[in-house]
Amino acid sequence: MPDLRASSGWSAAAEARVTLEQLLSVVGTGAVELDTAPGGLAVAVTGVAVLDALDPGVRPRELLLAVGVDAGSAHAVDVLRRAGEAGAAGVVFGSDRRGGAAEALRSAARETGTAVLFRTPWCSWAQLVGVLRAGLASAGVPPLPAAPDLAPGDLNGLADAVAALVGGAVTVEDTESRVLAYSSTEEDVDDIRRLTILGRRVPPWRVSAMQEAGFFAALWGTDDVLYRRAQGEDPERLVCAVRAGGEVLGSLWVAAVTGRPLAPDASEVLRAAARTAAAHLLHHRTRGADSRLAEDAARALLEGRGSPEVLAERAALQVQAPCAALAVAAAAADGDPSRWHALLGLHCAAFGHRAVVVPAGGRLLVLVSSLDPDPERADGEVERLGTSLVARASAATGTQLRVGLGEVVPGLALAAESRRSAELALRALTYAGGSRAVGRTADVADTVGVMQVVEALRDVPLARGTSVARLAAHDAESGGRLVETLRAYLDHFGDVAAASRALAIHPNSLRYRLRRITQVCGLDLDSADARLLAQLELRLLRLREHGAGKE
Known part of the structure; x- marks a missing residue:
């Protein structure tokens, strides 16, 4: 293992030269955004200064913060030209770019070779001064020798x-x-x-x-x-x-x-x-703040109360580009979404999609943009992404995931509709259990239909003393497992061998329990009506015990 002290180069004489590119890579887009840099990003930055109306002098290689200067005014162009003449590294203007302000400043920047930057709306001038000065102090620090490939912020x-x-x-x-x-x-x-x-x-x-x-x-x-x-x-x-x-x-x-x-x-x-x-x-800190703002905007939009334009600005998405929501959850109830939050975003990026990952209770919602304009190809992209997410994320975390795929919609304004279809598909996948881990509502339509029927029957009063009601009362009193046995038997179409394997008991034990079921509650397993009612009641029982869409 290399010696951290010997190779870290902390003496003032060995301090690395900080360029505009290095400073921006540390600060990120949460506080300041680069608009144009006609002189390139290799220009050195030695300090941060706030424009002083009483002492308007500008020093070379400083980043000048044009506080109180309207970016669309002639004064802003004059400040930029003076900064260029003095050799400043760049000028940061306020967040208001209305009235062609950016274009006028770009024209002046091309004449002077000075970079133009804008403060983000969610970062105050006071915060920006601290962030930039802290960034200058740390931008030239080399990475840990033990991890030369360590990504910034890892x-x-x-x-x-x-x-x-x-x-x-x-x-x-x-x-x-x-x-x-x-x-x-x-x-x-x-x-x-x-x-x-x-x-x-x-x-x-x-x-x-x-x-x-x-x-x-x-x-x-x-x-x-x-x-x-x-x-x-x-x-x-x-x-x-x-x-x-x-x-x-x-x-x-x-x-x-x-x-x-x-x-x-x-x-x-x-x-x-x-x-x-x-x-x-x-x-x-800076990227995290930016991500939280994007998450908040995406959550509001997915809940049907947000602004597509706000999310597009914060997450660099296109308002009118096709998008889709994915609902992701662990197959096991104890799955921790924080373990695979970052993985989902990185995986979407690897597929060439811009995405925002939003925690939502015990699951994650992924809003995926940059999809193919052709609806059929976009559907294929979403399905491949969901399948790959399950395979890669499950392997990386050791947690089996399920992914409900939302319908592709033509723009961010309809993201909430896609989210609803994604969550319905995830509920159906969870309700059905089994090995299927990825699907949209059309893929699990039968399960969705059963869920809807059972939900509609939730408050329907059934005749007192039905077979399943008597069986459940017997289990509650005796601590038996006859309800579980009946559910397995009916779910496996009366296949004794398959049901016994699911219950991990011998087939003869299952046959004995079936006889006990008949003795306890009088259920006629040869009657189609009795079997249908029993299956509906068993699903209603599960719904009342665990809630809709849960095992």
Whole structure:
């Protein structure tokens, strides 16, 4: 494993040259958007300055924030030309681009070779100053030598790389003690780490104790590593604040795993790793904010209350392009959607589709755009995507997924209709059980029909003392499994061998239970009407016990 300290190059003399391209790659599109860069993206950026009307001087290679300047005014063009004459790296204007503002500025930019950028509507000027200055402080930081291919913002990869170097279990936390990522350490870990990971944040009582002890004041006030010796079953721990440009972004925590001390130089490694982590945390913060805004807009649209234009702007989608919704859930009730949230978005991108993934209770909704304009080919794209999602995501996470495919609609305005058909297909797949994992409503129409019939009968009062009612009462009193036996027998068309395999019992045991069913409730299994009513009642019973569309 390479030496993090020896190869990280932290001395001021070795500081990397920060280009506009590097700065934007760290900051992302959540705070500022590039409109044009006629001089290229390799221009150096050395600082951020706010335009001062009383002292309008501009320094070379600075990024000038034109606060209070109307981007559509002659004043904006004049500011851009003066910035170009001074050799500024670029000028950032406000978010209002109305009245051909962008085109007028582009024309002036071509004359001066100066980049034009716009602040996003959801980032204030004050926030932008902090984000850009923090970005400059961290844009030139090289990646961890243990993970040279670590993508910007890959906090889980960062945690794994640091854990390998220090020989412990690592968590990355924000300033509110929320867990952003953790290492995939396989050894036994202590209870505090286990509770922290499960709850995705440090337990409140632990946070309160550290606040009372003045721990956070000490942590945020130093660049050094804080160390705490092992106490009983609580192992030794190291923690270091992560900051950029004077702004605290979060912290890196290391806990020793059971039966193994930390590396002798763990403190020095963690100190260097915290500086490396700054770029990743900043990238995560800006891109994360952007993603949340896109998620919120997509959720509102899928629920039938949002704006197609707002989502198109936040997620870089086309309002009139064909799109479809997919409803994705784990086949098992304990499946955790957060484990495959990122995988779904990445997989859609690999297929060449822009997508927004929205958590929705125990499932995920995926709004897929960039589909083929031809409806038939678009349907094929959605089906291939769903099938591949099940195969790849299930293999990667070890969780079997089911995907309901929504109908392809001609634009974002009809996304809610596609979502409804996707969720209906997913409900039918879940209701039916079995091996089928992907489908649209047309593929599972019979199951959808049964669900609709059963739902319509939910409040219909049946005759008292039906066979299934008597059987259910007997099971409740005796703890028997006769209802389960009858359901398996009817679901397998009276095939004793198949039903016994489904119940994992001997065929003779099944035959004995069938005789008991007749004795207990008098059900005539030779009567078509009795079998039909029994199947409907069994489905109604399941509906009342577990809810519509659940097993």
